[in-house]
Amino acid sequence: MAPTHNPNQCPMESILGQIMGPWTPYILWLLSNEESLRFGQLSALIPDISAKVLTDRLRKLEASGLVHRDYQPTVPPTVYYSLTERGAELHDVLQGLNKVALRWDAEDREKQGKSDSEVIAAE
Amino acid sequence: MAPTHNPNQCPMESILGQIMGPWTPYILWLLSNEESLRFGQLSALIPDISAKVLTDRLRKLEASGLVHRDYQPTVPPTVYYSLTERGAELHDVLQGLNKVALRWDAEDREKQGKSDSEVIAAE
DNA sequence: CTCAATACTTACCAAAAGGTAACTACTTGC
DNA sequence: GCAAGTAGTTACCTTTTGGTAAGTATTGAG
Numbered sequence: 001m002a003p004t005h006n007p008n009q010c011p012m013e014s015i016l017g018q019i020m021g022p023w024t025p026y027i028l029w030l031l032s033n034e035e036s037l038r039f040g041q042l043s044a045l046i047p048d049i050s051a052k053v054l055t056d057r058l059r060k061l062e063a064s065g066l067v068h069r070d071y072q073p074t075v076p077p078t079v080y081y082s083l084t085e086r087g088a089e090l091h092d093v094l095q096g097l098n099k100v101a102l103r104w105d106a107e108d109r110e111k112q113g114k115s116d117s118e119v120i121a122a123e
Numbered sequence: 124m125a126p127t128h129n130p131n132q133c134p135m136e137s138i139l140g141q142i143m144g145p146w147t148p149y150i151l152w153l154l155s156n157e158e159s160l161r162f163g164q165l166s167a168l169i170p171d172i173s174a175k176v177l178t179d180r181l182r183k184l185e186a187s188g189l190v191h192r193d194y195q196p197t198v199p200p201t202v203y204y205s206l207t208e209r210g211a212e213l214h215d216v217l218q219g220l221n222k223v224a225l226r227w228d229a230e231d232r233e234k235q236g237k238s239d240s241e242v243i244a245a246e
Numbered sequence: 247c248t249c250a251a252t253a254c255t256t257a258c259c260a261a262a263a264g265g266t267a268a269c270t271a272c273t274t275g276c
Numbered sequence: 277g278c279a280a281g282t283a284g285t286t287a288c289c290t291t292t293t294g295g296t297a298a299g300t301a302t303t304g305a306g
Contacts, residue, residue, distance in 0.1 A: 011224035011227065012149060012152055012221050014224065014228065015223065015227065016149055020145070021143070022144075022294095026139055038252085040253075043253095050294070051253080051255095052255085052256095052294075053293090053294065055254065056294095071253090073302090074252090075251085075303050077251095077254090077301085079253060079254085086227070089226075090223065093219045093220050096215060096216045097135070097138065100212055100216060101134035101135050101138035102134050104134070104137075104209070161282085161283090162282075162283055162284080173264070173265060174284070174285095175265075175284095176264065176265090178283085178284065178285080196272095198273045198281090199280085199281045200271085200282055200284090201282065202282080202284085
């Protein structure tokens, strides 16, 4: 009892705890660009994530009230994931981050000079 | 050789790899609100982080070119951390995220009703 | 009677991350 | 010559996380 400081002191820490971590913001960003995505579609869009981890991230986002899970008991079953109203409030932040990402990416390619032709040649 | 797909396909993944992870965005946000912060100040602002992890995060941010490390060989030595120009480009995104965090925090407190008085009483 | 398809869950093991305590450097003050 | 103070580093150990493979449910197709 009587902790030395209030853990909820800072709302920033709280929101970061909900959306940070490997893959989580990337999942939110993918969902913010589509009406909804099925589990298999998300899995295909993020080739390096395993089903176990993807499930875990989605469950946590669901528990935070940022993602909605729509289970359709068809055969075989299909599950649609989409952002809740609250989750959609992250759209602008994620778009802003993507803009910065695109800018940095362009700057880095320019400075290195190479990349484009080499990458295509390697395929 | 010849991987099936280019890992740098998506700039979003790249930026997330640089700024995501436990404490990292929080450190950036703290630095974006001050000219600079010393190691000990950061440590005090984030009570639950250990020196080892804080050092690790700062070194990685430095390697990414987002944070500048200014070592002053005084006795005892002092080290000032600040955002680089590139790091400062995250300011708007972080402020946007903080706005959302504050809004959610206010909404959650309202719905729960309690919190404020109880929290203060517990101190 | 078995396979395929979707969206998982579970068990088990390996790898990564993090905590803690001790140690470093250097000079001033006692 | 010992402690204090800043900003670490290092070694060691524990905890957490993640990968992989197998199993679950249901039903239509072959």
